[in-house]
Amino acid sequence: MPNYLITIIGATAIGKTALSIKLAQHFNTEIISSDSRQFYKEMTIGTAVPTSKELTDAPHHFIQNRSIFDAYSVGQFEKDALKKLNNLFLKNNSVIMVGGSGLYTNAVINGLDYFPEVKPEIRENLNSQLKNKGIESLQNKLKELDIESYNSVEIENPHRLIRALEICIGTGKTYSAYKNKPKAIRNFTPIKIGLTADRELMYNRINKRVDIMLEEGLLEEAKKLHEHKNLNALQTVGYRELFEYLEGNCTLEFAIEEIKKNTRRFAKRQVTWNKKDTAIHWFNFETPTLEIINKIETFI
Numbered sequence: 001m002p003n004y005l006i007t008i009i010g011a012t013a014i015g016k017t018a019l020s021i022k023l024a025q026h027f028n029t030e031i032i033s034s035d036s037r038q039f040y041k042e043m044t045i046g047t048a049v050p051t052s053k054e055l056t057d058a059p060h061h062f063i064q065n066r067s068i069f070d071a072y073s074v075g076q077f078e079k080d081a082l083k084k085l086n087n088l089f090l091k092n093n094s095v096i097m098v099g100g101s102g103l104y105t106n107a108v109i110n111g112l113d114y115f116p117e118v119k120p121e122i123r124e125n126l127n128s129q130l131k132n133k134g135i136e137s138l139q140n141k142l143k144e145l146d147i148e149s150y151n152s153v154e155i156e157n158p159h160r161l162i163r164a165l166e167i168c169i170g171t172g173k174t175y176s177a178y179k180n181k182p183k184a185i186r187n188f189t190p191i192k193i194g195l196t197a198d199r200e201l202m203y204n205r206i207n208k209r210v211d212i213m214l215e216e217g218l219l220e221e222a223k224k225l226h227e228h229k230n231l232n233a234l235q236t237v238g239y240r241e242l243f244e245y246l247e248g249n250c251t252l253e254f255a256i257e258e259i260k261k262n263t264r265r266f267a268k269r270q271v272t273w274n275k276k277d278t279a280i281h282w283f284n285f286e287t288p289t290l291e292i293i294n295k296i297e298t299f300i
Contacts, residue, residue, distance in 0.1 A: 118170025
């Protein structure tokens with residue numbers, strides 16, 4: 001029988017986790033998480049890890065299976081996810097994948113893009129610029145050199161931002177130009193289901209989620225992680241802003257508003273990036289699950 005990877009796509013806080021569990025229960029299968037921040041066991045509240053009940057409602061993989069002290073790349077995740085999928089397809093010809101990290105999701109479905117080596121001093125210079133002039137100067141530089149990547153890369157993430165810039169500067173070509181390569185051969189057919197909502201409603205959901213995270217103890221979680229703030233895993237919206245507060249650089253109220261603003265910006269970029277994928281079948285986030293299931297079953 002052919003294998004199918006049913007992938008749930010959409011902006012942060014749109015309801016992907018809830019839908020993935022309902023689909024996993026219907027198809028009697030398991031869930032692969034492609035959320036690059038939910039891998040880390042020390043980051044629970046700020047990454048909106050599924051609740052204990054959600055984790056028991058359907059089997060999940062790649063949730064809090066690493067430590068922030070472990071080096072873990074998208075290439076390693078691609079290999080691990082494909083190996084896990086091969087095992088899962090022995091039991092069921094359909095598997096669910098869900099997560100807000102487009103790079104990691106795309107790596108599983110299409111394979112990684114090839115990028116040439118660039119001189120290490122380019123990255124050193126960019127890191128120096130980040131330290132001395134701030135992240136906005138790098139964001140503006142990427143906007144100038146590669147507007148397509150500016151609209152798709154997580155520009156609030158210094159690591160991703162510098163990676164795109166060093167390719168632009170080191171090769172003289174855009175970072176996005178290297179991403180247009182033939183798809184990798186896979187032993188499954190992807191079925192992409194997208195969730196959408198009006199922008200104002202989506203932003204309200206984001207604001208509410210941030211408030212809930214704070215009620216659940218996000219600030220206390222950030223305090224525990226503060227001493228490790230320079231780790232790549234912690235270059236993440238929600239933690240970075242609270243680290244600024246903990247260092248006395250802003251008020252707590254300002255930090256909270258920055259979390260909401262930066263999360264909304266991230267969601268906007270997710271929407272922009274996902275709109276380019278014509279293979280996604282879009283549904284309003286309030287669409288009855290049965291309607292989505294019926295659509296999926298037309299492909300299986």
